[in-house]
Amino acid sequence: MASACTAGIVHRDMNTAMRQLVTEEQTNWPKVVPFVEFAINSGRSSAFGISPLYI
Numbered sequence: 558m559a560s561a562c563t564a565g566i567v568h569r570d571m572n573t574a575m576r577q578l579v580t581e582e583q584t585n586w587p588k589v590v591p592f593v594e595f596a597i598n599s600g601r602s603s604a605f606g607i608s609p610l611y612i
Contacts, residue, residue, distance in 0.1 A: 567597060570597055571593055571594075571597060574593045574596065574597075575589065575590075575593060578592070578593065598610050
């Protein structure tokens with residue numbers, strides 16, 4: 558069940574970031590996704606103390 562919870566948290570964070578970065582016309586989202594993915598993967602995990610990019 559923990560993985561479902563974790564996926565929900567990641568989706569929430571991704572949606573929040575996308576809402577901030579995607580234009581109103583929603584035409585730039587393909588360019589924004591890699592930056593959002595990098596930001597999420599760069600974040601330090603509170604459970605492990607390291608980021609997914611470190612692994």
